[in-house]
Amino acid sequence: MNAIDTLLHDLEKTGGLTDVVVLLVCLTLAFGACWRAGRGQPKESIWFGRSVVDGLLFPVVLLVLVYAAKLWVNHYQVAPLLRVAIPVLTSLVVIRFLARVLTTAFPASALARLAERLFSWMAWIAAILWILGVLPEVRSELDAIHLAFGKSNVSVLTLIEGTLSSGAMLVLVLWVSATLERRILQQSVNDLSLRKVAANAIRAVLLLVGMLFALSAVGVDLTALSVMGGALGVGIGFGLQKLAANYVSGFVILFERSLRIGDTVKVDGFEGTVMDIKTRYTLIRSLSGKECIVPNEKLITERVENFSLADPRIVLSTTVTVGYDSDPDQVSAMLEACALSAARVLKDPAPGARLAKLGADGLDYELLFWIGDPENGQLNVRSEVNTAVLKALRTANIDIPYPQRVLHLKGAIPVTAPPATS
Numbered sequence: 116m117n118a119i120d121t122l123l124h125d126l127e128k129t130g131g132l133t134d135v136v137v138l139l140v141c142l143t144l145a146f147g148a149c150w151r152a153g154r155g156q157p158k159e160s161i162w163f164g165r166s167v168v169d170g171l172l173f174p175v176v177l178l179v180l181v182y183a184a185k186l187w188v189n190h191y192q193v194a195p196l197l198r199v200a201i202p203v204l205t206s207l208v209v210i211r212f213l214a215r216v217l218t219t220a221f222p223a224s225a226l227a228r229l230a231e232r233l234f235s236w237m238a239w240i241a242a243i244l245w246i247l248g249v250l251p252e253v254r255s256e257l258d259a260i261h262l263a264f265g266k267s268n269v270s271v272l273t274l275i276e277g278t279l280s281s282g283a284m285l286v287l288v289l290w291v292s293a294t295l296e297r298r299i300l301q302q303s304v305n306d307l308s309l310r311k312v313a314a315n316a317i318r319a320v321l322l323l324v325g326m327l328f329a330l331s332a333v334g335v336d337l338t339a340l341s342v343m344g345g346a347l348g349v350g351i352g353f354g355l356q357k358l359a360a361n362y363v364s365g366f367v368i369l370f371e372r373s374l375r376i377g378d379t380v381k382v383d384g385f386e387g388t389v390m391d392i393k394t395r396y397t398l399i400r401s402l403s404g405k406e407c408i409v410p411n412e413k414l415i416t417e418r419v420e421n422f423s424l425a426d427p428r429i430v431l432s433t434t435v436t437v438g439y440d441s442d443p444d445q446v447s448a449m450l451e452a453c454a455l456s457a458a459r460v461l462k463d464p465a466p467g468a469r470l471a472k473l474g475a476d477g478l479d480y481e482l483l484f485w486i487g488d489p490e491n492g493q494l495n496v497r498s499e500v501n502t503a504v505l506k507a508l509r510t511a512n513i514d515i516p517y518p519q520r521v522l523h524l525k526g527a528i529p530v531t532a533p534p535a536t537s
Contacts, residue, residue, distance in 0.1 A: 133188065133192065133194070134188070134194050134195065134196030134197050135196065137181075137184045137188060137194070137197060138181070138196065138197070138200060140184075141177055141180040141181050141184055142177065144176075144180055145173055145176040145177040145180055146168065146173070148176055149163065149168070149170070149172050149173045149176060152172070153170070153172070161215040161216060161290060164215060170211070170215060171208070171211050171212055171215055174204055174207045174208045174211050175208055177204055178201070178204040178205060178207075178208055181197055181200050181201060181204060182201060184197060185197040185198065185201065199246055202241075202242040202245040202246055203242055203246075205242065206238040206239055206241065206242035209234070209238045210231075210234070210235045210238050210239075212286065213230075213231050213234050213235070213286055214231050214235075216286045216287075216289055216290045216293075217230065217231050217286065217289075218231075230282070234279075234282060237279070254272055257270065257271045257272035257275065258270045258271075258272040258273075260272075262274070281326060284325035284326060284328065285322065285325065287325065288318065288321040288322045288325045289318075291321055292314060292317050292318040292321055295314075295317055315394060357412070358395070360412045361394075361395045361396065361410050361411045361412050362394050362395055362411075364410075364411035364412045364414065364415040365392065365393060365394040365395060365396075365397075365411040366394065367411075367415060368392060368397070368411055368414060368415070369392060373414075373419075373421070374389055374392065374397065374414060374419070374421065375389065375392075376389050376390065376391065376392060377389060377490070378421055378422070379421075379422040379427075379489045379490045380399065380419055380420060380421050380422065381419070381420040381422070382399065382407070382409055382413070382414065382417075382419050382420075383409075383413070383417070385399065385401065385407045385409075386401060387399040387400050387401035387402065387405075387406075387407065388400055388401075388490045390406070392411075393411075394411075395410070395411060396408050396409060396410050396411060397409045397411060397414060402491075402492045422489045427487055427488065427489065428461065428464075428485050428486065428487045429485070429486060429489050429493075430483055430484070430485050431483070431484055431485075431486060431493055431496065431497055431500075432481055432482060432483050432484075433481075433482050433497055433500060433501055433504075434471070434479060434480070434481060434482075435450060435479075435480045435482060435504055435508075436474060436476060436477040436478065436479050436480070436515065436516060437477055437478050437480065437508065437513050437514060437515060437516070438477050438478070438513070438514030438515070438516050439477060439478060440514065441478060441513050441514065443470055443478070445511070445513075446468070446478070446480060446513065447468040447469075447470070447480070448468075449504075449507050449508070449511065449513075450466075450468035450480060450482045450504060451465070451466045451467065451468050451482075452507070453482075453500060453503035453504045453507050454466035454468075454482060454484040454500050454503075456500075456503050457484075457496055457499045457500050457503065459486050459487075459488060459491070459496045459499075460484045460485065460486060460496065460500065461484075461485040461486060461487055464485050466482065466483060466484035466485075467482075467483045467484075468480050468481070468482045468483075469481050469483070475518075476516045476517070476518050476519060477514075477515075477516040482500070482504070484500065
């Protein structure tokens with residue numbers, strides 16, 4: 116008698132009414148417990164989701180209740196519907212776990228959606244085979260098929276279990292690292308760059324430990340990884356030295372905090388705001404919208420101007436030339452007042468106008484003023500100050516001289532009359 120015949124026989128014997136009542140009671144209890152615990156939780160929560168039954172907690176609680184109810188009912192009669200519900204709920208727990216974690220970790224990734232669908236199909240197929248009672252036979256057949264990799268023979272079952280274990284461990288690592296970053300790092304670490312390097316380090320360590328556990332669970336000899344590690348070290352030393360240098364430089368930048376997310380910097384003539392610091396490169400965005408990807412090694416070995424490292428305030432200057440008949444005190448006061456008329460110019464430190472040079476064409480003044488938000492641009496505030504200066508000088512009838520040159524002619528130059536025309 117196969118599993119379907121056994122199920123139909125048990126349903127005819129018991130009528131299934133008890134199982135239906137028990138399932139309804141378990142559903143009610145699971146819904147009530149999740150609704151009680153999920154009040155006030157954020158919508159992006161993996162445990163609770165956007166609604167009571169949308170998260171991971173509901174199928175987990177329901178599975179535990181149904182399994183406990185099955186053990187209790189089996190003391191009095193067979194429970195065919197509860198026996199079928201257990202593999203279905205197990206698959207639902209796996210699918211909900213993958214869906215919630217991947218959606219939270221990669222909200223806009225098509226590859227994550229593909230992996231979610233692939234694992235979902237595999238979970239439902241396993242549940243159907245479990246219900247039909249042929250899962251042990253399928254496992255035996257897969258274990259009997261071996262593939263040769265060099266001198267080693269690996270069964271198809273081992274490859275499938277290894278893939279599933281690695282995928283589950285990867286998802287678990289993403290969940291744990293995201294939870295640690297949200298619950299611990301955001302509260303204890305205020306610096307965004309330091310929080311990011313801590314999150315990357317935690318994720319890398321957890322991923323390494325998880326992969327080792329996954330490989331050990333499927334029977335892979337971890338001592339063979341020592342040879343692979345040596346080969347990887349040689350490859351990094353020769354072929355991947357630039358890549359390794361960028362990764363090491365990225366961690367140095369994040370730990371030393373010489374550059375931080377939000378700083379206004381100038382690298383190799385490109386000026387902008389640091390938007391993100393990856394382990395391999397740094398993303399800088401200019402005010403014009405252009406984005407520059409700078410390798411981290413370049414930020415370590417070359418000169419970088421950081422306008423926000425110690426103090427976000429920077430000084431700007433503009434040159435103004437007026438005629439020699441102008442009053443120096445009047446011009447200085449007028450220039451300082453024009454600088455203060457700009458909204459972004461700081462009053463402390465106050466602007467300063469200095470007679471820099473007695474030029475060939477007039478009096479050259481240097482107007483210095485400070486701003487506290489260089490990430491909002493420098494040319495725009497300099498243009499605003501220059502416009503105010505030009506209007507003020509014209510209103511006060513102060514001469515803005517044009518360049519003047521004197522041409523000296525040496526010797527007499529004969530003047531020839533044009534020929535007469537008939």
